[in-house]
Amino acid sequence: MLSADLPWLQAPLADALARARSHALLVQGPAGVGQLELAVKLAQSWLCEDRGEAQPACGRCASCKLFASGTHPDFQLLLPEALDASARESLGLPFEEPDAPKAGKAKPSKEIKVEAVRNLLAFAQATSARGKAKVVVIFPAEALNGIAANALLKTLEEPSGLLRFALASHDSASLLPTIRSRCQPLPLPLPERSAALAWLASKGVDGAEGLLDATGGRPQQALAWHEAGLTDAAWQALPKRVARGEVAALSDWAPPRAIDALQRLCHDLVRRSHGRPGQFFAAASLPSPKRAAPLLGWDAELRRAARHADHPLNASLWIEALVAQAQTAIAAAAR
Structure with a gap:
């Protein structure tokens, strides 16, 4: 079904199919470990017409073939415009290339808006085309804005017919409590390090151990960083380049990504100031701060x-200011 299966999802998928007692599951865990993939695998399994009790989708029946082609009439995948x-x-599903941004046109939304939920409710109320379940996957569930989430509540609480939901989230704490309370939680932890490294090696990722540490053990994120051109060597060089005030260390990065990297660096330096090892960078890559106050x-x-x-007036000046701020804080912490 999926273009790239994640081997660490096999056990949680089997467990979910065996233990699910609710029409709505909430797949939750840290980003970059496969929440969306697991939710979609659940959907395909629920719709499969030739699987055994508590077994995953067969991949061979007519329903599975429709699902793989992205044309299953009883499946809906609800995503923000920006992620669609x-x-x-x-996932290996058909998609439309987004239009090139035009002057004056709003950027694709990162929220799931109420109009999308209303269209979803029309789908939910229709009769199943193949006489089995109708399934909705929502990702990331926390992208539902307040109006959209409230519009979903009644259907989530009282689904019509054999309607099932799989919500996937990497920030479930930000969901409305009324949404969470209507779903059976399905935790998805970080995969075992050996499994993550084996998967990254199969994708041709050099320096996989360093990139996996850089992402906090999240293999999908490590792969995305590799595909974006980040190497382990460049990541390990970042702390000392920033400490020297080298703007070029971050000049090719979008502001959100640059801030994320600096937050990871700051986190590790605070740990070092308290005599603890860093989490995202190798020990040899980090300065040795003496004081935590400037870092905090x-x-x-x-x-x-x-x-x-997401909305800097001038990205290059923003990055320059971030690096100057970082250099000042690191120097103050070393004194």
Whole structure:
């Protein structure tokens, strides 16, 4: 079904199919470990017409073939506009290339809006085309804005017919409590390190161990960074380049990604200042701060900057200011 199966999903999929007692499951865990893939696998399994009790989809029946082609009439995948094409491509499902941005035209939304939910409800109320379940996957569930989430509540609580939901989230705490309470939780933890490294090696990722550490053990994110051109060597060089004030270390990065990298660096430096090892960088890559106070102030500044990272007035000046701020904080912490 999927273009790239994630081997660590086999056990949680089998467990979910065996233990699911609700019409709505909430797949939750850290980003980059396969929440969407697991939710889609659940959907295909629920729709499969030739599987045994608590078994995953067979992949051979007419329903599975329709699902793989992206034309199953009883399946809906609800995504924000900004994620739609990339998410469908990663799943091996048909997608439409997004139009090139035009001047004055709004950017694709990162929210799931109420209009999309209303269209979904029309689908949910229709009779199943193949006489089995109708299944809805929503990802990321936290992208439902307040109006959209409230519009979904009644159907989520009282689904018509054999309607089933698989919500996938990497920030389930931000969901409405009324949404969470209507779903059976399905935790998806980080995969075992050996499984993640084997998968990354199969994708041709050099320096997989360093990139896996850089992403906090999230193999999908490590692969995405590799595909974007980031190497382990470049990542390990980042702390000392930033400490020297080299703007070029981050000049090719979008502001949100640059802030994320600096937050990881700040986190590791705070740990080092307390005599603990870093989490995202190798020990040899990190300066040795003596004081945590300047780093904690820097962390607060980064959190404020992150709230505006998607809309900087001038990205290059923004990056330059971030690097200068980082250099100042690291130097103060070393004194």
